[in-house]
Amino acid sequence: xxxxxxxxxxxxxxxxxxxxxxxxxxxxxxxxxxxxxxxxxxxxxxxxxxxxxxxxxxxxxxxxxxxxxxxxxxxxxxxxxxxxxxxxxxxxxxxxxxxxxxxxxxxxxxxxxxxxxxxxxxxxxxxxxxxxxxxxxxxxxxxxxxxxxxxxxxxxxxxxxxxxxxxxxxxxxxxxxxxxxxxxxxxxxxxxxxxxxxxxxxxxxxxxxxxxxxxxxxxxxxxxxxxxxxxxxxxxxxxx
Amino acid sequence: xxxxxxxxxxxxxxxxxxxxxxxxxxxxxxxxxxxxxxxxxxxxxxxxxxxxxxxxxxxxxxxxxxxxxxxxxxxxxxxxxxxxxxxxxxxxxxxxxxxxxxxxx
Numbered sequence: 292x293x294x295x296x297x298x299x300x301x302x303x304x305x306x307x308x309x310x311x312x313x314x315x316x317x318x319x320x321x322x323x324x325x326x327x328x329x330x331x332x333x334x335x336x337x338x339x340x341x342x343x344x345x346x347x348x349x350x351x352x353x354x355x356x357x358x359x360x361x362x363x364x365x366x367x368x369x370x371x372x373x374x375x376x377x378x379x380x381x382x383x384x385x386x387x388x389x390x391x392x393x394x395x396x397x398x399x400x401x402x403x404x405x406x407x408x409x410x411x412x413x414x415x416x417x418x419x420x421x422x423x424x425x426x427x428x429x430x431x432x433x434x435x436x437x438x439x440x441x442x443x444x445x446x447x448x449x450x451x452x453x454x455x456x457x458x459x460x461x462x463x464x465x466x467x468x469x470x471x472x473x474x475x476x477x478x479x480x481x482x483x484x485x486x487x488x489x490x491x492x493x494x495x496x497x498x499x500x501x502x503x504x505x506x507x508x509x510x511x512x513x514x515x516x517x518x519x520x521x522x523x524x525x526x527x528x529x530x531x
Numbered sequence: 532x533x534x535x536x537x538x539x540x541x542x543x544x545x546x547x548x549x550x551x552x553x554x555x556x557x558x559x560x561x562x563x564x565x566x567x568x569x570x571x572x573x574x575x576x577x578x579x580x581x582x583x584x585x586x587x588x589x590x591x592x593x594x595x596x597x598x599x600x601x602x603x604x605x606x607x608x609x610x611x612x613x614x615x616x617x618x619x620x621x622x623x624x625x626x627x628x629x630x631x632x633x634x635x636x
Contacts, residue, residue, distance in 0.1 A: 325620050343534035350535075350542040355573075359580055360541040364534050377541035378548055382572050385552035392556030400554075407549035467624035469588055470602050474623040476581025477603060478610035480574045485611055489574045496575035497582035504583055512579050519575030524568060 305435035312439025315421060319413035323444060324451045326354050329471040331455025333358060337365045348452040352445065353411050355479065356380040358472065363512070375513055387415040394418075395437060396430025406434075409441030411448075488530065492523025595631050602627030 334344035339361070351357045359380050363373050388410055395406065417440045421433070480493040496519025503511025585603055589596040606623030610616075 325617055329620075339534050343538055346535055347538045350539045351545060352542070353545060355577060355580075356541065356545050359576070360538055362580065362584075364537045370537060370540060373537050373541050374544045377544040379572065380576050381545040381548040382569060384545075385548050385569075388549050388552035389556045392553050395553075403553050404546070404550055407546050407553055410549050467602065467627040469591070469594065470599055470623055470627050471620055473581045473585035473588055474603055474606040474620060475616065476577040476584060478606055478616060478619045480578035480581055481607050482610040482613065485613065489571050492571045493574035493578035497578035500579035500583050501586060515579040516572070516575045519578065520568065520571050523571035523575065527564075527567065527571075 305432060308432045308435035309439030309442075312417065312421070312436035312441075313443040315436075316413055316417040316440035316443050319416060320444070320447050323354075323413055323447060325471065326475055327448050327451035328455035329475060330354055330358055330361075331452035331457075333455075333472050334361055334452070335456040337361050339365055345453075345456065348449055351377070352408060352448070353381075353384070354448075355476075358476070372510055372513065379513070379516055384410050384412075384415070387412075387419075391415065391418055391437070394430065394433050396434070398430070398434065402434065406437060406441070409438070409445060411441075411444060413444050414441045488523045488526035491526055492519040492521075495519045495522045595634050598627050598630035598634060601630040 331348070334347055334357075335341075337344055343364070344361070347357050347361055351360045356377055359376050360373060363376055368376075388407065391410075414437065418433075418437050421436055477497075480497070481490065496515045499515035499518050500512055503514055505511070506514070585599065588594055589599050602623040602625075605626045606619045609619045609622055
């Protein structure tokens with residue numbers, strides 16, 4: 292296919308670009324749905340006021356950050372620890388933002404705030420794939436694609452977390468749903484970068500998080516994460 | 532501090548960090564090393580949450596630790612092989628349930 296035919300086959304309205312974003316991100320929802328369901332169930336099972344658990348899906352949009360926040364708040368962590376953990380958990384998405392920003396172009400702060408809010412892994416994956424394959428260079432059309440993908444994931448996320456909150460806690464034990472959160476977290480740890488340095492870093496963080504679990508305000512969590520990243524980076528540097 | 536305020540604080544920090552990154556992106560270069568560091572951070576953060584959560588599940592009176600570890604092990608093997616999260620979770624839950632039935636039997 293030539294560049295000309297590819298360009299001519301592209302939709303020309305921003306609405307069509309938004310629909311294309313929604314369609315492109317749809318296959319990734321298969322991974323979002325079980326995660327959201329489990330996060331919703333975890334929120335409902337947490338020893339928190341129902342309003343707090345329910346509002347977390349909107350206030351802390353993003354699976355891993357939401358899960359980390361719920362667990363820290365439930366365990367009585369100090370505000371500084373909650374904020375630091377949210378910042379640490381957001382760093383990978385900050386890197387996604389850096390990668391996507393050139394294609395989205397300079398725009399208003401209001402739009403940037405919306406883009407920042409909607410930026411989660413599936414949206415990044417769909418937008419990055421779009422950036423690498425499409426010949427559309429207009430930032431306006433790319434932003435429409437991004438919003439289409441982002442709003443789709445957001446709506447599905449709210450739906451499945453609500454479903455998890457409503458029926459997740461009513462499911463009988465022994466079906467294995469209580470295992471989904473640790474398996475999800477460990478699968479993300481093992482699959483985030485399938486290299487020995489990353490695994491060593493994750494193992495260090497996992498072991499230290501257990502050893503230091505009784506430190507006040509769950510500060511052991513932060514120590515474990517920093518130690519894990521340090522170990523992985525040092526092994527990386529040694530390999531180089 | 533109420534739970535809702537703490538959750539809102541976490542959300543504000545998260546969005547603020549991403550917003551800052553978007554705004555500063557024209558001046559930052561996401562080198563391969565920085566991207567790798569970001570993925571290490573994902574691994575460390577999720578492991579630091581996942582390991583204590585798994586131990587908590589294993590300690591629960593209604594859970595068989597051997598079944599939980601078997602399910603988690605299968606899930607991890609699939610994750611390392613790059614399988615989708617949906618498949619990882621389905622396999623882990625299935626093995627967990629089957630192992631529990633076998634042990635109980």
